[in-house]
Amino acid sequence: MTPSELLHIRLYNQLLSMHALTEPREVVAWMGAMQSQALEMAKWAIGSRLKQSTAKEITAALNRGEMIRTHILRPTWHFVAAEDLRWMYGLSYPRLKPVYRSYAKMLGADESLLYGLIPLIEELLSGGRHLSKQELGSALAEKRVALDDNHLSMLLSFAELEGVIVNGELDGNRQTFTLLEEWVPYLPAISREDALSRLAGRYFSSHGPATLQDFTWWSGLTVTECRQAMEMIRAGFIRETIDGKECWMPSDIQTPPSDFVSARLLAPFDEFVVSYKDRSELIEEAHYGKVITKNGIFLPTIMLDGRIIGSWKKSTKKNVPRITLTFFGEMPKKTLSLFQPEVERVEKFYT
Numbered sequence: 001m002t003p004s005e006l007l008h009i010r011l012y013n014q015l016l017s018m019h020a021l022t023e024p025r026e027v028v029a030w031m032g033a034m035q036s037q038a039l040e041m042a043k044w045a046i047g048s049r050l051k052q053s054t055a056k057e058i059t060a061a062l063n064r065g066e067m068i069r070t071h072i073l074r075p076t077w078h079f080v081a082a083e084d085l086r087w088m089y090g091l092s093y094p095r096l097k098p099v100y101r102s103y104a105k106m107l108g109a110d111e112s113l114l115y116g117l118i119p120l121i122e123e124l125l126s127g128g129r130h131l132s133k134q135e136l137g138s139a140l141a142e143k144r145v146a147l148d149d150n151h152l153s154m155l156l157s158f159a160e161l162e163g164v165i166v167n168g169e170l171d172g173n174r175q176t177f178t179l180l181e182e183w184v185p186y187l188p189a190i191s192r193e194d195a196l197s198r199l200a201g202r203y204f205s206s207h208g209p210a211t212l213q214d215f216t217w218w219s220g221l222t223v224t225e226c227r228q229a230m231e232m233i234r235a236g237f238i239r240e241t242i243d244g245k246e247c248w249m250p251s252d253i254q255t256p257p258s259d260f261v262s263a264r265l266l267a268p269f270d271e272f273v274v275s276y277k278d279r280s281e282l283i284e285e286a287h288y289g290k291v292i293t294k295n296g297i298f299l300p301t302i303m304l305d306g307r308i309i310g311s312w313k314k315s316t317k318k319n320v321p322r323i324t325l326t327f328f329g330e331m332p333k334k335t336l337s338l339f340q341p342e343v344e345r346v347e348k349f350y351t
Contacts, residue, residue: 001240003281006209006247007306011262012255013206014272015049016303022050024058025066029081032202033088035269036069036077040173041300041314045267046079047349055350059170065183069167069175071160074220075099082184087195089163095220100154100161107150114155117145121159122179130168130176193232196221200229204237207275208249217277245278262305263338265312265323265346269298273308283308287328302327302339314350321350 011017014031021027027049028034036042043058061067068085072078075096080088104111117140124139125131131139137152147155156177159165168178190198203215216226230248238251266272273279273291282303283291291308292298302310302325310327323343 001209001242001247003242004306006242007281008258009209009249009253009255010207010272011306012253013208013249015206016264016272017255017260017262019049023066024050024053024061025081028067028079029084030202031206031271032084032199033073033078033080034271035274036079037269037298039069039077039170039175041267042077042079042269043267044265044346044349045270048264048267048270048346053349063169065168068184071096071157073218083187085166085180085184086163086187087190088199090189090192091195091199092220093161093163096161100157103157104154107154109151109154111158114151114158115162117155118159118162118164120145121155121177122164125165125177125179126182128178128182130171130178132171132174132176134174136177196225196229197232200226201233201236204230204233204248205250207271208237209240209242209247210249210276211245211247211278213277214275218275261338262303263342264303265325265339265342266301266303266308268300270301272303273301274298282306284328290328304335304338314346321347323347 012019015021015027021030024046027046034042034045036045040055043055046058047053047055062069065082067079068082069077069079070085070089072080072088072092075092101111104114120140120143121136124136133152133156136156137147140147140152156165163180165177166180166183168176168183170176199219200215203218204210207214207218212223212226212230215230216223219226221229236251237248238253240247240249273282287308290299290311291301300312300314301308302312309331310325312326313324315322315324323346325339325343
């Protein structure tokens with residue numbers, strides 16, 4: 001298999017060529033988890049994988065609790081389908097807790113004090129309340145608990161870590177918090193082994209062809225855990241050596257015709273870019289810094305048939321969204337014309 005063929009299959013598995021899914025929740029569930037920094041732009045990561053969608057529709061799905069935005073996996077912000085949250089969180093917890101404790105230590109925060117305040121957060125949110133960080137801070141202050149912004153953030157992080165709160169409804173562009181038990185339907189627990197198998201199957205189905213190193217990076221799990229998970233799903237996946245790397249993909253792979261053209265504008269931190277440890281197939285080394293900054297920010301990108309060829313920006317003038325494309329080099333008019341429908345699609349999405 002050539003690198004071009006690898007990218008062609010990834011486009012299909014990542015829902016960036018042809019598929020039959022129609023709902024935001026279906027996209028997130030298929031992908032397993034989708035990184036969601038910069039919430040408003042992250043909505044396009046879902047919308048770009050649907051034939052017809054708007055940012056308002058993605059917001060509505062979030063506000064119905066079909067998808068949850070929370071810290072999970074590496075850890076960082078992700079969209080997760082509601083039914084997947086608990087078992088995926090169970091896998092992440094052992095890796096997340098040391099990270100959060102390290103944050104608390106850097107702040108000089110009293111961990112035991114913060115944990116002692118979690119029942120108060122439960123009280124403030126009970127009865128289906130959805131409150132923003134600022135509203136929770138004010139409510140705590142009324143109870144004579146004064147926390148600065150950093151310590152309030154740390155308290156909410158610990159409450160999220162312990163499975164007490166998750167992000168709830170959006171209040172305009174403000175994210176709120178609500179109680180996990182009241183917002184996400186309860187499902188029977190599954191074993192850690194089943195959860196590992198499920199996560200590996202979800203990743204390699206939606207992101208393959210991919211390597212062990214890619215899966216380890218995406219999941220935040222140890223190499224040993226990832227090897228164990230991959231061994232569990234071995235029967236349903238095939239392996240191809242590409243440029244000396246063993247890549248896994250579904251054995252029942254289907255792809256669109258080889259002449260299918262995929263000209264897309266990808267969201268910042270889009271799974272097509274962020275979810276692989278090795279990105280050499282899709283980004284030329286000379287342009288790497290134009291896609292991923294030194295401090296780890298992934299920019300919105302222009303993608304043609306699996307390769308990143310530029311970046312884009314969204315601006316607003318008189319409440320009308322405008323998209324500006326910047327290519328890494330000179331592009332023929334024929335190539336430029338491929339992206340006009342996509343520009344119009346993004347502008348319509350945010351209208």
